[in-house]
């Protein structure tokens with residue numbers, strides 16, 4: 001009896017699998033080609049016998065531990081962006097069959113003959129489908145990676161040993177650590193809608209270097225979210241300037257500018273063209289959280305609406321120009337910039353800062369336009385709703401990353417040994433959190 005049930009289950013599954021396969025349902029290569037066709041990713045060309053439709057051509061398919069990579073040649077006239085824009089259609093299309101059945105030979109082999117077999121088969125039929133994840137890249141060929149397993153959705157930052165000016169941002173699909181190397185990509189722009197993980201990323205970078213480069217880092221901090229994120233670092237010995245209101249910003253930027261002038265004068269006199277060539281270990285990090293708060297256009301608009309005095313606009317215009325100036329000149333002389341914004345629109349990011357930010361970390365954004373402003377391509381608008389999940393762009397490569405979560409206790413641990421002027425010491429991040437949760441009262445200092 002048992003044998004009959006098992007054998008009919010096995011043969012039934014194999015026959016079903018064969019049926020699905022014959023119908024092209026389990027064949028992702030054929031499915032991808034069908035999805036591309038149905039999404040209009042074809043071109044019409046004039047042939048000898050009239051117009052012909054050119055489609056993607058499967059060049060290679062390779063099974064890997066993590067899934068399968070399909071390499072396609074794309075027809076002339078289509079771009080990588082045309083495919084990237086259809087990432088949702090591709091992902092949903094590939095997962096289509098999963099909503100029907102998700103039983104593989106592995107599951108059938110795992111049946112335990114000594115236990116209740118009909119129950120096990122019932123369980124298999126009810127098995128929740130795992131969603132396949134997809135990743136596109138282009139290097140002359142379109143590479144579509146279809147992953148068997150979902151990405152990690154939560155990882156904590158752990159103190160790591162000194163590794164130059166590299167900071168571990170997070171982990172990619174294959175579990176590899178993704179680094180931002182500030183001696184290769186000097187500036188990083190962090191963007192995304194509310195709650196995506198920008199402040200966490202800014203804290204991750206700042207705290208990481210307090211752990212690993214306490215003697216070599218200098219900090220110029222501008223936190224226009226009323227000091228909520230960078231305030232706790234204000235009294236660290238590495239801080240050369242701190243601002244949490246627009247009117248305090250010019251003084252901080254002046255200090256950064258003076259640093260550039262002094263460093264360039266000194267090194268040029270010695271015949272060097274940059275700090276790396278001169279073997280200088282020190283780096284000055286200008287960290288700006290909510291750079292859009294300095295946008296003179298925004299301010300001008302708001303003021304005009306309210307009919308207010310334009311002095312604030314003047315300050316912002318001044319700061320905007322200074323940031324552009326620093327972004328143009330600072331790279332060679334040891335300045336590194338981390339800027340974060342919730343408003344990824346052209347007017348909210350200084351032109352030269354954006355142009356020179358060769359690292360871009362983009363958390364979910366509202367629409368494709370915002371994604372294009374940050375990454376130059378669509379994609380960030382369709383990131384899954386997972387805290388800390390973003391797209392990291394370095395040069396032309398874009399990688400999906402699960403950024404490391406840095407806990408408030410870890411931030412406090414980075415700050416504590418570096419605090420000076422203890423009488424003015426700020427509340428720790430953990431204190432602020434406790435007060436927000438209502439378990440403590442907190443009196444904020446007047447800045």
Ligand SMILES: Nc1ncnc2c1ncn2[C@@H]1O[C@H](COP(=O)(O)OP(=O)(O)OP(=O)(O)O)[C@@H](O)[C@H]1O
Pocket residue numbers: 154155192193194195196197198199200201342363387388389402403404405406
């Ligand atoms: N890498 C991460 N892993 C897990 N959770 C995270 C991660 N980054 C952020 N979070 C969670 O998301 C919340 C919001 O993060 P964060 O404050 O960094 O977002 P934000 O983009 O700066 O938002 P806002 O623009 O409102 O300041 C955090 O309180 C935390 O709970």
